[in-house]
Amino acid sequence: MIQGGSADSRTVVEGLAEGPVVFLAVPLSLWGGLDLDRGTICDTTHPDVGRTLAGAVLVMPQARGSSSSSSALVEAARRGLAPRAIVLGAPDPILTIGALVADFLYGLHIPVVTASPADLDRLRHAAYAIVDAGPGGARITVPIRPARPEAPWDRS
Amino acid sequence: MPPSAYDDGVQPPDDRTGHAPSARRSRDLVILSLDDDDRALLDGGHGPGAKAAMELLLRYARVVDAESFVPIASAHIDGCLYHGPSGLDFVNRFRALGARVRVPTTMNVAAVDVTQPPLHRGDPALIAEQSDLTAGYVALGCMPTLTCAPYQRIIRPRFGEQVAWAESNAIVFANSVLGARTDRYGDFADLCAALTGRVPRSGLHLDARRIPRLSLHMSTIASAGLPRDLYFATVGYVTGTRAGSLVPVLSGLPADTTEDDLKALGAAAASSGSVALFHATGITPEAPSPNALAALDLPTLRVDATELHAAFARLCPVAPRDPVAAVCLGTPHFSWREFQDLAACIRDAGGPARVPVFVSTAREIAEAVRADAMAASFDAFGVTLVVDTCTYLAPVAPDAPGVILTNSAKWAHYGPGNLGRRAGLLDMARCITSAVAGVVVSS
Numbered sequence: 246m247i248q249g250g251s252a253d254s255r256t257v258v259e260g261l262a263e264g265p266v267v268f269l270a271v272p273l274s275l276w277g278g279l280d281l282d283r284g285t286i287c288d289t290t291h292p293d294v295g296r297t298l299a300g301a302v303l304v305m306p307q308a309r310g311s312s313s314s315s316s317a318l319v320e321a322a323r324r325g326l327a328p329r330a331i332v333l334g335a336p337d338p339i340l341t342i343g344a345l346v347a348d349f350l351y352g353l354h355i356p357v358v359t360a361s362p363a364d365l366d367r368l369r370h371a372a373y374a375i376v377d378a379g380p381g382g383a384r385i386t387v388p389i390r391p392a393r394p395e396a397p398w399d400r401s
Numbered sequence: 402m403p404p405s406a407y408d409d410g411v412q413p414p415d416d417r418t419g420h421a422p423s424a425r426r427s428r429d430l431v432i433l434s435l436d437d438d439d440r441a442l443l444d445g446g447h448g449p450g451a452k453a454a455m456e457l458l459l460r461y462a463r464v465v466d467a468e469s470f471v472p473i474a475s476a477h478i479d480g481c482l483y484h485g486p487s488g489l490d491f492v493n494r495f496r497a498l499g500a501r502v503r504v505p506t507t508m509n510v511a512a513v514d515v516t517q518p519p520l521h522r523g524d525p526a527l528i529a530e531q532s533d534l535t536a537g538y539v540a541l542g543c544m545p546t547l548t549c550a551p552y553q554r555i556i557r558p559r560f561g562e563q564v565a566w567a568e569s570n571a572i573v574f575a576n577s578v579l580g581a582r583t584d585r586y587g588d589f590a591d592l593c594a595a596l597t598g599r600v601p602r603s604g605l606h607l608d609a610r611r612i613p614r615l616s617l618h619m620s621t622i623a624s625a626g627l628p629r630d631l632y633f634a635t636v637g638y639v640t641g642t643r644a645g646s647l648v649p650v651l652s653g654l655p656a657d658t659t660e661d662d663l664k665a666l667g668a669a670a671a672s673s674g675s676v677a678l679f680h681a682t683g684i685t686p687e688a689p690s691p692n693a694l695a696a697l698d699l700p701t702l703r704v705d706a707t708e709l710h711a712a713f714a715r716l717c718p719v720a721p722r723d724p725v726a727a728v729c730l731g732t733p734h735f736s737w738r739e740f741q742d743l744a745a746c747i748r749d750a751g752g753p754a755r756v757p758v759f760v761s762t763a764r765e766i767a768e769a770v771r772a773d774a775m776a777a778s779f780d781a782f783g784v785t786l787v788v789d790t791c792t793y794l795a796p797v798a799p800d801a802p803g804v805i806l807t808n809s810a811k812w813a814h815y816g817p818g819n820l821g822r823r824a825g826l827l828d829m830a831r832c833i834t835s836a837v838a839g840v841v842v843s844s
Binding site: 257258276277281288289290311312313314315316317319320322323324336337338339341342343345346349350351 | 453457460461464465479480482484485486487488490491494567568569585586587588589590815818819
């Protein structure tokens with residue numbers, strides 16, 4: 246638990262975003278797994294089915310699945326239902342190209358970062374996180390309590 | 402052996418601390434070198450569309466730790482399946498920039514068969530939306546092949562050729578059966594590759610990443626006691642479950658294994674796992690010789706008949722006499738040869754079918770079938786050819802209660818989630834006799 250702490254990680258896609266943490270211990274394929282009308286997990290075999298990813302900091306130790314997940318991410322972003330930031334255990338080309346295209350088409354920044362297994366584990370019980378992914382590296386901060394419900398850069 | 406290139410998810414401890422590696426994965430600094438062609442693309446020498454595509458690929462290259470780019474001979478696009486307006490926005494952005502593909506580019510399936518609107522049971526607006534998206538890709542110079550089996554066309558990649566293919570079954574076929582070289586590309590990256598004619602040199606483009614890492618000794622077809630198509634479907638499904646994302650080498654397959662058998666095997670392995678390349682001893686072009694295989698000293702697993710039957714049971718949760726709603730064949734798209742097998746099954750079964758029988762294929766193969774003598778028997782039996790799409794995506798099966806039967810492990814794996822329908826994997830002959838009976842027959 247890193248209440249009030251922060252951890253360094255690697256920037257995959259730059260950006261600054263914050264939101265409630267959704268930690269998925271079981272990897273989710275966004276294609277077929279994310280309801281694009283609601284922004285919620287719709288894979289009925291997934292333990293977190295029904296949770297919303299819209300506006301969340303999505304933490305997924307392992308990415309999974311269909312190469313169409315990049316399309317699902319961009320379409321969710323277009324509808325304002327995408328996660329605000331994505332934290333992974335290892336770089337994932339599928340989600341990365343999705344985040345890049347969300348920026349390319351709509352100017353929407355979804356930072357993507359990778360974190361160490363230890364830091365991922367500390368995010369498991371975090372309620373809220375701020376992801377600051379710059380060119381030199383990324384920093385994930387878990388405030389003691391959310392600084393404010395919504396920051397101005399959240400709706401870029 | 403190369404360093405831990407294959408060991409997805411298994412990270413060695415950090416040399417200095419002995420602890421788990423940092424987020425940087427304790428690897429050496431990767432320097433990406435650009436050649437004159439790369440620079441010309443980035444400088445806009447091939448137009449603003451190619452420049453934008455190359456800029457996206459440059460970011461992608463850093464994620465996959467590529468040290469250079471590699472020119473490709475062809476591309477196969479999966480992004481032409483309509484998911485929503487963003488897909489159209491992506492294509493239209495490149496159209497506005499005057500972009501054009503730089504290599505021969507084929508297209509994977511669409512979301513709907515636009516040639517037969519009455520078959521479509523989903524949102525009617527999808528037909529126009531999909532038509533717009535297809536037209537957008539065609540305007541960029543892509544060929545509207547609309548098939549997930551582009552390797553069944555006359556022109557296909559040669560051994561050793563570098564290509565950028567999307568769609569998991571096409572990827573595993575190109576790598577494994579043809580010996581061409583593609584990494585796992587997906588939506589957006591596929592079009593960027595086509596517009597630039599290059600991809601980051603990483604993954605399965607590299608010699609070292611194509612070496613098998615796991616040896617699977619398969620039960621022979623005789624000891625498995627399964628019909629031929631079920632044998633290859635279950636062998637593939639178990640291969641994906643066992644291998645995950647590792648490159649496996651399979652032994653024990655019959656010497657007369659055909660391309661259609663390998664197609665079914667690969668599609669199944671890419672569904673239950675992330676298999677993008679497999680080798681089959683004595684069958685596929687890059688499989689190691691017995692001596693080379695022994696020298697690799699790979700971890701080895703035996704897959705016995707019990708395991709194959711367990712995979713079959715998992716993919717066929719149906720019982721004899723269960724009502725059948727429809728039969729869906731052609732995932733991946735049926736080849737000319739598979740249509741001949743189907744014609745033989747129909748001859749043996751008598752018929753006609755009491756439930757619809759849908760067979761997905763490419764437009765050009767459908768045309769050849771419709772011009773052939775077998776078309777009359779298909780019509781009499783009640784076969785509907787579906788083109789451009791796949792029946793596990795496009796809702797064509799009627800809402801009648803009952804199970805959908807298929808001889809495709811891929812359909813049985815994805816169909817229930819995509820369509821909310823029960824599915825059962827059976828061999829083609831039993832699918833057809835069940836279609837005649839209207840219920841699952843026992844053998």
